[in-house]
Amino acid sequence: xxxxxxxxxxxxxxxxxxxxxxxxxxxxxxxxxxxxxxxxxxxxxxxxxxxxxxxxxxxxxxxxxxxxxxxxxxxxxxxxxxxxxxxxxxxxxxxxxxxxxxxxxxxxxxxxxxxxxxxxxxxxxxxxxxxxxxxxxxxxxxxxxxxxxxxxxxxxxxxxxxxxxxxxxxxxxxxxxxxxxxxxxxxxxxxxxxxxxxxxxxxxxxxxxxxxxxxxxxxxxxxxxxxxxxxxxxxxxxxxxxxxxxxxxxxxxxxxxxxxxxxxxxxxxxxxxxxxxxxxxxxxxxxxxxxxxxxxxxxxxxxxxxxxxxxxxxxxxxxxxxxxxxxxxxxxxxxxxxxxxxxxxxxxxxxxxxxxxxxxxxxxxxxxxxxxxxxxxxxxxxxxxxxxx
Amino acid sequence: xxxxxxxxxxxxxxxxxxxxxxxxxxxxxxxxxxxxxxxxxxxxxxxxxxxxxxxxxxxxxxxxxxxxxxxxxxxxxxxxxxxxxxxxxxxxxxxxxxxxxxxxxxxxxxxxxxxxxxxxxxxxxxxxxxxxxxxxxxxxxxxxxxxxxxxxxxxxxxxxxxxxxxxxxxxxxxxxxxxxxxxxxxxxxxxxxxxxxxxxxxxxxxxxxxxxxxxxxxxxxxxxxxxxxxxxxxxxxxxxxxxxxxxxxxxxxxxxxxxxxxxxxxxxxxxxxxxxxxxxxxxxxxxxxxxxxxxxxxxxxxxxxxxxxxxxxxxxxxxxxxxxxxxxxxxxxxxxxxxxxxxxxxxxxxxxxxxxxxxxxxxxxxxxxxxxxxxxxxxxxxxxxxxxx
Numbered sequence: 001x002x003x004x005x006x007x008x009x010x011x012x013x014x015x016x017x018x019x020x021x022x023x024x025x026x027x028x029x030x031x032x033x034x035x036x037x038x039x040x041x042x043x044x045x046x047x048x049x050x051x052x053x054x055x056x057x058x059x060x061x062x063x064x065x066x067x068x069x070x071x072x073x074x075x076x077x078x079x080x081x082x083x084x085x086x087x088x089x090x091x092x093x094x095x096x097x098x099x100x101x102x103x104x105x106x107x108x109x110x111x112x113x114x115x116x117x118x119x120x121x122x123x124x125x126x127x128x129x130x131x132x133x134x135x136x137x138x139x140x141x142x143x144x145x146x147x148x149x150x151x152x153x154x155x156x157x158x159x160x161x162x163x164x165x166x167x168x169x170x171x172x173x174x175x176x177x178x179x180x181x182x183x184x185x186x187x188x189x190x191x192x193x194x195x196x197x198x199x200x201x202x203x204x205x206x207x208x209x210x211x212x213x214x215x216x217x218x219x220x221x222x223x224x225x226x227x228x229x230x231x232x233x234x235x236x237x238x239x240x241x242x243x244x245x246x247x248x249x250x251x252x253x254x255x256x257x258x259x260x261x262x263x264x265x266x267x268x269x270x271x272x273x274x275x276x277x278x279x280x281x282x283x284x285x286x287x288x289x290x291x292x293x294x295x296x297x298x299x300x301x302x303x304x305x306x307x308x309x310x311x312x313x314x315x316x317x318x319x320x321x322x323x324x325x326x327x328x329x330x331x332x333x334x335x336x337x338x339x340x341x342x343x344x345x346x347x348x349x350x351x352x353x354x355x356x357x358x359x360x361x362x363x364x365x366x367x368x369x370x371x372x373x374x375x376x377x378x379x380x381x382x383x384x385x386x387x388x389x
Numbered sequence: 390x391x392x393x394x395x396x397x398x399x400x401x402x403x404x405x406x407x408x409x410x411x412x413x414x415x416x417x418x419x420x421x422x423x424x425x426x427x428x429x430x431x432x433x434x435x436x437x438x439x440x441x442x443x444x445x446x447x448x449x450x451x452x453x454x455x456x457x458x459x460x461x462x463x464x465x466x467x468x469x470x471x472x473x474x475x476x477x478x479x480x481x482x483x484x485x486x487x488x489x490x491x492x493x494x495x496x497x498x499x500x501x502x503x504x505x506x507x508x509x510x511x512x513x514x515x516x517x518x519x520x521x522x523x524x525x526x527x528x529x530x531x532x533x534x535x536x537x538x539x540x541x542x543x544x545x546x547x548x549x550x551x552x553x554x555x556x557x558x559x560x561x562x563x564x565x566x567x568x569x570x571x572x573x574x575x576x577x578x579x580x581x582x583x584x585x586x587x588x589x590x591x592x593x594x595x596x597x598x599x600x601x602x603x604x605x606x607x608x609x610x611x612x613x614x615x616x617x618x619x620x621x622x623x624x625x626x627x628x629x630x631x632x633x634x635x636x637x638x639x640x641x642x643x644x645x646x647x648x649x650x651x652x653x654x655x656x657x658x659x660x661x662x663x664x665x666x667x668x669x670x671x672x673x674x675x676x677x678x679x680x681x682x683x684x685x686x687x688x689x690x691x692x693x694x695x696x697x698x699x700x701x702x703x704x705x706x707x708x709x710x711x712x713x714x715x716x717x718x719x720x721x722x723x724x725x726x727x728x729x730x731x732x733x734x735x736x737x738x739x740x741x742x743x744x745x746x747x748x749x750x751x752x753x754x755x756x757x758x759x760x761x762x763x764x765x766x767x768x769x770x771x772x773x774x775x776x777x778x
Contacts, residue, residue, distance in 0.1 A: 054700030054708055083696050083708055085724040112693025113726045220697050290679070294770055304501025307472050308609050311443030319443055319472055335474040337502045378767050381683055 002239040004156040004246075010135035013153030013166035014189035015231040016040035020132040021141030024124025026078040026110075026117060032141035034124040035075045037185055042069035042102050043227040046198040048205060050222035057081045057088030057116075058106040059223060067194075071101040073185065073225060075142050076121055077170075078110040080181070082220035091116040098122050100130060109144055109170065109181050109221050139168040142183055146170050150254040154243050156236075163190040163232040163240070167247050171255030181219035182209060182255060186247065190240050191230035200241050201226050208248035212256045212372045213287040224248075256372045257355075261379025264296055265355040265372065270310075273367030278315035280369040282360065285313040287373030296375035301347030303331040303339070310360055321363025326350050334363065391628040393545040393635075399524035402542035402555035403578035404620040405429035409521040410530030413513025415467040415499075415506060421530035423513040424464045426574055431458035431491050432616040435587035437594060439611035446470045446477030446505075447495040448612060456583075460490040462574065462614060464531050465510055466559075467499040469570070471609040480505040487511050489519060498533055498559065498570050498610050528557040531572055535559050539643040543632050550623040552579040556636050560644025570608035571598060573640060579629050580619035589630050590615050597637035601645045601761045602676040613637075645761045646744075650768025653685055654744040654761065659699075662756030667704035669758040671749065674702040676762030685764035690736035692720040692728070699749055710752025715739050723752065 011019050017039055021032030047066060049059050058081055074095060081088045095118055096104045108116070139149035153166035169184040192200065201224065209224065226244075257265045268286040273279035286292055289309045295302045303324045310317055324332040327350035331338055350356050400408050406428055410421030436455060438448050447470055463484060470477045484507055485493045497505070528538035542555035558573040581589065590613065598613065615633075646654045657675040662668035675681055678698045684691045692713045699706055713721040716739035720727055739745050 051703070052697060052700040053703065053706050054696055080693075083693060083721070083726070085708060112697060113721065113728070220700060297770065304469075304472060307443055308441060308501060311441040311609060314440070314442065317442050319474060332472070332502065337472070339502070376770065378770055381686065381765065381767055381770060 002156060002158045002236065004154045004243055007153045007155050007164070009153055009166060010139055010151035010168050011037050011166040011185060011187045012133040012135040013155070014164040014187050016189060016229050017166065017187045018131055018133055019138035020128060020134040021137035022124055022127060025120045026076060032137050033077045034121060035138035035141035036072060036128055036130065037138065037187060037227065038072035038101055038130050039187070039227060039229040040231070041229055042071045043229045044192065044194040044197055045070045045225060045227055046194065046201045047223060047225045048201060050219060052220050054083060054220050056108060056221045057084055058092050058108045059221065061089055061092045062105045065103060065105065068103055070103045070105050070227070072227070073105045073107055074099060074125065075107045075183065077142055077144055079108060079114055079116050080110045080112050080221050081108045081116040082112045084113065084115060087115060091118050094118045095121050095125070098125050105225070107183055107223055107225070109142065109183055112220060135168065142168070142170045144170065144181065145260055147258050150251050152247050152250050154247060156239055156243050158234060158236040158239050160236060161232060161234040163188065163234040165190070165243050165247055167251060169251040169255065171258060182222050184209070184224040184248070184251060186226040186244070188226065188228045189230065189232040190228055191233050191235045192228045192240060196237065197226055197228055200244050203241065204245045204248045207370070208245065208252040211370065212252045213284065253372060256374050259374040261377050261382070262374035263354070263377065264375045266296055266374065267357040267370050267372055269357055269359045269368070269370045270362065271359065271368040272361040272363045272365065274316040274365040275367040276369060277367070279367040282310050282313040282315050282362070283369045283371035285309050286358070286360070287371040290376065293373065293376035296351060297377040299348055299351040301326050301331060301344055301351060306358065306360060307332065310362070315362070316364045317362045323361040323363065325359045327356050391545060391547045391625065393543045393632055396542045396544050396553070398542055398555060399528055399540035399557045400426050400555040400574060400576045401522040401524040402544070403553040403576050405578060405618050406555065406576045407520055407522055408527035409517060409523040410526035411513055411516060414509045415465060421526050422466045423510060424527040424530035425461060425517055425519065426527065426576060426616065427461035427490055427519050428576070428616055428618040429620070430618055431460045432618045433581065433583040433586055434459045434614060434616055435583065435590045436612060436614045437590060439608060441609045443472060443609050445497060445610045446473055447481050447497045448610065450478055450481045451494045454492060454494060457492055459492045459494050459616070461616070462494045462496055463488060463514065464496045464572065466531055466533055468497060468503055468505050469499045469501050469610050470497045470505040471501045473502065473504060476504060480507050483507050484510050484514070487514050494614070496572055496612055496614070498531065498572055501609060524557065531557070531559045533559065533570065534649055536647050539640050541636050541639050543636060545628055545632050547623060547625040547628050549625060550621060552577065552621040552623040552629070554579070554632050554636055556640060558640040558644065560647060571611050571644060573598070573613040573637070575615040575633070575636065577615065577617045578619065578621040579617055580622050580624045581617045581629060585626065586615055586617055589633050592630060593634045593637045596759070597634065597641040600759065601641045602673065642761060645763050648763040650766050650771070651763035652743070652766065653764045655685055655763065656746040656759050656761055658746055658748045658757070658759045659751065660748065660757040661750040661752045661754065663705040663754040664756040665758060666756070668756040671699050671702040671704050671751070672758045672760035674698050675747070675749070676760040679765065682762065682765035685740060686766040688737055688740040690715050690720060690733060690740060695747065695749060696721065699751070704751070705753050706751045712750040712752065714748045716745050
């Protein structure tokens with residue numbers, strides 16, 4: 001029997017992992033802007049990267065090394081090291097040469113097209129105590145426009161023993177249909193073979209980071225890394241897969257909740273679709289629609305915009321089989337508009353909450369998908385109209 | 390030799406066309422909300438409609454009658470008559486029964502899912518003088534969140550005689566990748582056969598209404614109609630096609646300029662793409678990107694967002710062959726970031742204007758497309774957070 005418990009310590013929760021963050025001068029003030037995660041022994045590593053054709057230098061560098069074991073990763077905020085040509089790759093190499101553990105990787109987030117400040121980062125690396133366990137400082141170092149750090153860890157008891165998974169992430173802006181600037185780092189002492197690790201990671205992406213949207217854009221730097229050092233000696237595939245999914249799902253929802261300027265977390269459940277793929281297409285379209293997002297911001301139970309968006313998704317649907325509900329309040333039921341003053345008040349009350357579900361049943365089959373999105377208000381515009389200054 | 394002149398009178402410019410608008414109580418105040426266009430004699434009609442799967446009742450009604458000649462159209466604002474089931478179709482029939490000319494069609498824009506106020510509209514129809522020529526009142530009647538009416542007309546001199554094209558449109562919100570709530574009505578006295586009329590219309594859509602974006606959403610009601618009564622007796626295919634393209638292009642750009650809350654009109658030219666299709670894909674992605682739109686609003690020459698969006702478009706591209714310019718100011722040139730303080734000031738000055746071009750040369754081939762978009766600011770949110778009230 002498998003049991004699992006939520007624990008603190010983020011990426012340092014599994015055996016043999018160390019992490020810290022410090023300010024090396026990439027951003028003003030005291031907030032850390034440089035982090036490391038290190039394992040006592042080299043790890044198997046799996047990763048997924050942005051589908052953007054212009055992948056940043058640290059991604060291009062890491063992709064070449066994914067077959068090899070790695071002992072850890074260096075992460076910086078405020079500079080994406082993207083669109084920086086060969087000089088960008090050389091900057092990654094110059095930084096990693098100074099890291100005192102085996103085959104380090106790098107990950108970056110921030111402004112595109114500006115040369116990486118190698119000297120500041122190297123000076124920061126020299127100040128690190130690589131035996132420190134300050135997961136909070138590491139989690140804070142990787143943030144950009146996030147309002148809070150995002151961490152989770154689970155301890156898992158199985159019949160063959162105990163293992164632990166820890167994780168930290170950053171998100172906020174540019175959260176997109178296909179994974180956008182979000183970074184996520186998972187550590188585990190489970191003894192997962194590299195190929196299985198990659199497969200677990202890809203399976204866990206579908207209903208977590210690939211199901212969320214803040215603004216439909218896609219960054220050059222999105223990356224999810226998982227480091228497995230095997231120190232627990234335990235690998236129970238089913239338990240590992242389930243807990244990894246749970247951890248990534250939690251962090252993905254945290255990202256949406258912390259979407260730039262977001263005040264509301266909406267789960268868009270499309271069911272009764274002709275297939276899961278069509279459900280996914282329609283659910284993502286809903287979570288990306290500007291008109292839906294602004295209606296959520298206005299707490300306006302405007303089911304017409306939901307219907308129009310489903311119609312625009314080019315999936316099999318029919319007004320006579322469609323039903324739409326906000327929370328438990330049915331607004332449109334297979335050809336019938338159910339809206340009246342009392343229904344409108346009840347639906348608006350659901351939308352006044354911080355999180356809620358919107359259900360669209362297409363009445364075409366058994367396909368189902370839940371996508372997560374947020375409202376879009378003035379703060380999103382304010383944050384993005386002048387991000388660089 | 391063909392010459393053409395811009396004239397006034399909108400849809401009444403061609404011979405034998407009448408139009409007017411009045412307020413029948415669909416909206417408060419005096420602004421017209423109901424319009425007609427009528428031709429002296431029945432016309433050949435061509436039309437294109439939204440790709441939304443939930444097409445509104447007037448579209449479903451009109452599509453069944455497109456093969457037949459029609460003498461004109463009734464248009465109402467404030468109620469889309471969409472998602473109204475069989476009752477919606479019956480409402481269209483009930484309205485059109487009262488129209489005193491041959492085979493009238495209907496077109497509607499406004500809120501989704503609310504029964505059409507048939508009695509108000511019928512009472513309005515009874516007040517119309519169907520021999521009036523008030524194109525301005527008609528053009529104002531069809532507006533929703535538009536700030537100004539949109540009309541144009543051209544008189545065309547050809548070797549075989551003179552013909553005229555007139556048009557009016559409404560747009561503003563929900564202007565989308567594949568044509569979204571926008572309505573456009575074209576009248577002409579050219580003697581164009583019905584099949585040719587449909588082909589001219591579809592060809593004219595590509596670089597006009599299908600090249601613009603305000604928010605990437607797609608309405609249930611978008612329609613473009615063209616009525617040809619043949620009274621000039623003239624049909625010169627090349628001249629007709631050219632002038633129709635010019636008229637629709639003008640109206641499409643007017644829609645973007647009048648996008649909800651928009652202050653800036655941006656032409657996104659993607660050239661050097663591997664194909665015209667890929668250029669179109671990348672150009673439309675640029676015009677739809679929220680991060681690009683908010684950067685325009687902030688007058689921030691953030692070429693990194695432009696590059697990231699092109700990378701996300703999944704077209705053939707390479708950082709070493711890509712160039713990006715705002716107006717004439719080159720910001721990124723085949724692997725080189727050209728930004729410095731002086732370039733930044735010059736580029737920001739271009740963005741401070743009301744309209745400008747952004748050019749992305751992919752350096753991959755000869756493909757080219759220009760898409761048109763606008764900025765997205767606080768007013769967009771304000772307009773859309775509570776559209777219904």
